[in-house]
Amino acid sequence: MSTSADIGLWGVPLAILGGAIRVSTPFLFVSLGECLTERSGRINLGLEGTLVFGAMAGYAIAFQTGSAWAGVLAAALAGTVFGLFHGWICKFRGVNDIAIGIAMMLLGSGLAFFFGKPYIQPVAPDLPAIPLGWWSDVTQVQAALQINVLFLIGAAFSVALWWVFKSTRVGLTIRVVGDSTDAARAMGLNPDLVRLLATAAGGALAGVGGAYLSLYYPGSWNEGVSSGQGLMAVALVIFARWNPVYCFWAALLFGGAGALGPALQSVGVSQGYYLFYAAPYVLTLGLLIATSSPNRALEGAPGELSITK
Template sequence: MNGDLGLWSVLIAVVGGAIRVSTPFLFVSLGETITERSGRINLGLEGTLVFGAMSAYATAVLTGSPWAGVAVAGLAGGAFGLLHGFVCRLPRVNDVAVGIALMLFGTGLAFFFGKAFIQPSAPPLPAIPFGFWSDVPQIQAALRVNVLFLAGAALSVFLWWAFRNTKAGLIVRVVGDSADAARAMGYDVDRVRLYATAAGGVLAGIGGAYLSLYYPGSWNEGISSGQGLMAVALVIFARWNPLACFAAALLFGGAGALGPALQSVGVTQGYYLYYAAPYVLTLALLIATSSPDRALTGAPGELSLSK
């Protein structure tokens, strides 16, 4: 069948891989968008992602329910977000430094508690077989879509609408653009940022649950491969737009799926170089979006990297 499809099998594999690989990028980037729209940056989402993956897997092993694992991962991510938000409320505290500290803390905590769950097998999250109409195995595999990917796609549309049309969304935008204006309007800036950071942590934790309970579908200490940090670059590339985050997550996911796709069709020389595609893309985007002469388009005015 691979021979019959030829290069189409590579394209099909990349499309399917983009859907599978993009989901953690999508949830973490949407969470970071909420946080950064409030004027705060959270580099600790890498640690939140890893701890969410561990807590989801451990919960699924102990309870037999992958959805219980997702719920616990979201709660754990929210707790990390609240901790980050609370510490950042203290005077003379730097958001970036706190984020790096919590990234190391969350990763170390996950490795410590997760050692007992490397071997046990957890029940996976369900997927919807949208390729049921085809007899081609590659198409069936590519169109087997996890429920969390669909939830993330719907959430990106909702957040895009909410930032423009709801009171809560407008409050977050005002706080992120001008803290002084928000205070003049009677809003508690620290509280809004605390809630926004907690919401971002919840989504990052859910993204971690996807990693351990669906793709790759296991728990190990190298499960994240820096996806939490790459998602921060994705948010900048997407210009803090949830819909653009969805498109950018698919782009990152396609880049991550390129190496396995080439390997699946028999490319044995140099294919491993394509595994570095997401990291090269991250570096390229950071260089392309950095300029000492102008502010980033769409960046919240209170965000430290926009000043």
């Protein structure tokens, strides 16, 4: 069997490719959830807390039942509950959705840390992966092409969500509510209900992203499992211009940035590689600065978002 040294510097792009796929999956699910929520006219900064709580809930249920997929379902249900609670509070007059999102982020993280303490040591079953590198004898190729099923589901869902926004009545309803509450009411729609359901669905997607973290990569539950991915996903959605397909590519970009440090380490770079572990955070800061231009910052943004007012 070949080792990493056998392919030399080719191991860097190969490791980045594999790492991008692995690291991008939680970004993808949280960004799709945030995209859906924001297209309805609401920002949910609480998805970081939902992600962490989903990771804990998914790991706990997977351990108790012996089924990783039961854990994914539990994480989605937990995210739905968080989304419903967030959406219900935000329907009241004078409530700021950004402030509530921060409160929900702290609540979700706190509950996850409290209820998750008994599950730090136990080992839960992992989510399955498809070995697309079976044809190669090179260890790095096999590892890079070990594709988790949730990544493929997320990729398919990004296209499906784009189609829903573009070509269906449900998508049109969400877009109308997100662009103008008054126009939505004039059409006989209930903006509060639409935003409540969109926030709940967005929370479910974030919960699934959390389950991926604890049940596949890194594949364990601990209090630092998220590393701020839920918050970075908000910047990712702005960068993707509220387009689900662009969210997929942006998630891969963030994933590749996150995989840069481990990729350099895998080919024997022993000095300075750890600086590249900060690449996702630097990328987030750079994107926020780049998109803060008065001419481009809100291009494509739903009109009812708090940041547009």
